[in-house]
Amino acid sequence: MEEKQYNIGTRASIAVLVALSLLQLVDWADRSILSIALQNIKQSFNLTDAQAGLLPSLLQFGIAILVVPAAMLADRWGRRKIIAVMDLIWSTFTLFTGLGTQLWHLLVARFMVGAGESGYAPAGQTWLGVIFPKAWRSRVFGVFTMFNPIGTALGLMIGGALISATQNWRVPFYVFGIPGFLLAIWVFFLPDYKVPKQQGEAMFSKAYFKGWGDVFKIKSWWCVTVTQLFTLFMFFGISSWVPTLLIRAYGVDTGQVGLTLGLLSFLYIVGPLGGFLADKWLQRNKNGRVIFCLLVGLLIVAVGIVCWLTVGISYYLWLAIYALLAMLLAFAQPVNQSLIHDVVPVGVRATAFGTHTLIAQMLGGGMGPVAIGLLSDRLGGGTHGLQGGLIMASLVALCGVVSLLVMMKYYPSDSSKVSEAVVAE
Numbered sequence: 567m568e569e570k571q572y573n574i575g576t577r578a579s580i581a582v583l584v585a586l587s588l589l590q591l592v593d594w595a596d597r598s599i600l601s602i603a604l605q606n607i608k609q610s611f612n613l614t615d616a617q618a619g620l621l622p623s624l625l626q627f628g629i630a631i632l633v634v635p636a637a638m639l640a641d642r643w644g645r646r647k648i649i650a651v652m653d654l655i656w657s658t659f660t661l662f663t664g665l666g667t668q669l670w671h672l673l674v675a676r677f678m679v680g681a682g683e684s685g686y687a688p689a690g691q692t693w694l695g696v697i698f699p700k701a702w703r704s705r706v707f708g709v710f711t712m713f714n715p716i717g718t719a720l721g722l723m724i725g726g727a728l729i730s731a732t733q734n735w736r737v738p739f740y741v742f743g744i745p746g747f748l749l750a751i752w753v754f755f756l757p758d759y760k761v762p763k764q765q766g767e768a769m770f771s772k773a774y775f776k777g778w779g780d781v782f783k784i785k786s787w788w789c790v791t792v793t794q795l796f797t798l799f800m801f802f803g804i805s806s807w808v809p810t811l812l813i814r815a816y817g818v819d820t821g822q823v824g825l826t827l828g829l830l831s832f833l834y835i836v837g838p839l840g841g842f843l844a845d846k847w848l849q850r851n852k853n854g855r856v857i858f859c860l861l862v863g864l865l866i867v868a869v870g871i872v873c874w875l876t877v878g879i880s881y882y883l884w885l886a887i888y889a890l891l892a893m894l895l896a897f898a899q900p901v902n903q904s905l906i907h908d909v910v911p912v913g914v915r916a917t918a919f920g921t922h923t924l925i926a927q928m929l930g931g932g933m934g935p936v937a938i939g940l941l942s943d944r945l946g947g948g949t950h951g952l953q954g955g956l957i958m959a960s961l962v963a964l965c966g967v968v969s970l971l972v973m974m975k976y977y978p979s980d981s982s983k984v985s986e987a988v989v990a991e
Contacts, residue, residue, distance in 0.1 A: 578757045579697040585753050586690045587710055589653060591717035592746050593683055596660050597625065598721030598831075599738040600676070601809050602824045606735040611669050615947060619939030621676050622806040626798075626932035628680020629687075630924050636685030637920020641913065642761055642774065645689040650754040652689075656682025657746030664739030688919040695907035695915065696759055701845060703907060704855060707900035708841030715834025715896065718805070722831060726824015777914040781921065786909040786980040789973035791922045793859070794902060795930035796966035800870070801895065803934030803959040807942075807952055808888070815877050815949040830885065833892045840897030841904070852978035855901050855908070856970055862898040863967040869894060870960035874953050905973075909980040934959055 600622060608618040640648045659678040666672040691707070698706045725738035781787055809823050818826070840862070847854030869891045876884055910918040941958055942951030 587713040590713040594717030595721035598718040599725035603735040615939040619936040623936040625680035628677040630927035633684040637688035637916040640689035640916035645693040652685035653750040661743035664736035688916040692916040703904040704841035708838030715831040719828040719831035722824040723828030730821030781918040785976040792969040793966035794926040798931035799934040800959040800963040802931040806935040834896035837896040844901040860970040874956040
């Protein structure tokens with residue numbers, strides 16, 4: 567029987583993008599309700615900043631530890647199946663976070679939320695990276711990642727309002743734990759592309775593992791992985807601690823912080839514009855996407871340092887600086903993600919993305935929140951302590967810019983070797 571080419575850019579592709587984007591929204595809402603509830607949880611369990619920082623860090627470690635096995639299943643079993651299963655896991659443990667009565671309950675629940683989310687990013691991005699033309703890749707990822715801030719905004723705004731109204735930090739976890747169950751059913755029935763393997767080939771064959779091993783020989787893959795490591799150190803540190811910083815520095819209550827940061831999160835919808843500009847730049851320069859990320863990365867470091875040094879000035883003036891930082895982060899993220907897909911073969915792309923995530927989450931995203939908390943404690947805590955921790959995180963991100971500079975040497979050659987052709991499931 568002749569195999570059908572998988573159609574790209576169709577209505578079915580739009581349906582996949584919508585479903586995965588809504589899952590992205592639910593995913594990031596869960597993360598942001600933890601950040602808005604973190605000060606209340608800290609007080610409820612009488613924690614230090616370092617102990618409180620373990621909660622968002624454990625989610626990152628959960629992602630990091632299981633992301634490679636989940637990504638392997640995505641490449642060899644199918645993206646829609648693994649996403650549906652993982653969605654059910656993280657939604658269940660979002661509910662369990664609200665049920666926790668001891669610190670270890672919360673630690674286990676947050677780790678398992680991360681474990682559930684581990685399969686979603688490599689499978690979802692690999693799916694999207696194939697069902698639209700390569701020339702659109704950064705802008706498609708821009709639309710996809712745009713739902714990060716929408717989810718963040720809803721989590722902060724609704725989560726903060728629920729905590730203020732009920733005086734109970736547990737309620738938002740019950741509210742945001744439910745939608746994922748419905749989305750899992752929808753995703754399971756969407757059209758996927760066929761797993762790229764030979765007839766009769768085992769799920770995990772010698773050929774597959776050789777292909778995975780070859781990923782480590784792609785220099786561009788290493789460069790973008792190192793960049794993401796330092797970027798996530800800063801990014802998850804910021805997202806975990808800025809609500810607490812505002813509470814300490816400006817004396818605003820949880821509800822107001824949630825509303826303010828939720829509204830600012832909508833600025834991340836400029837992400838598709840960053841993707842569009844990077845795609846256009848790629849048409850004129852073989853390194854266009856890399857150069858775009860490099861320049862925006864430099865701006866992120868500079869504006870970030872200014873942002874943390876000026877805490878204590880007029881509340882609204884400080885928020886304007888922070889808003890500029892948020893927009894720059896939104897510009898960079900979808901383009902960073904598209905670089906992985908540009909240089910890795912389709913058959914091992916989820917696995918390569920999962921391995922990339924393991925390194926970046928374990929050494930970057932997982933370390934950022936707790937490292938900031940530790941430095942804050944060392945500096946005496948309070949506003950001053952968090953300022954020092956966040957300045958440190960911005961300086962760490964500068965290392966990622968250096969890695970992009972190195973990547974410019976290898977990206978044109980590595981990306982030219984990759985074929986995008988797949989067949990229907």
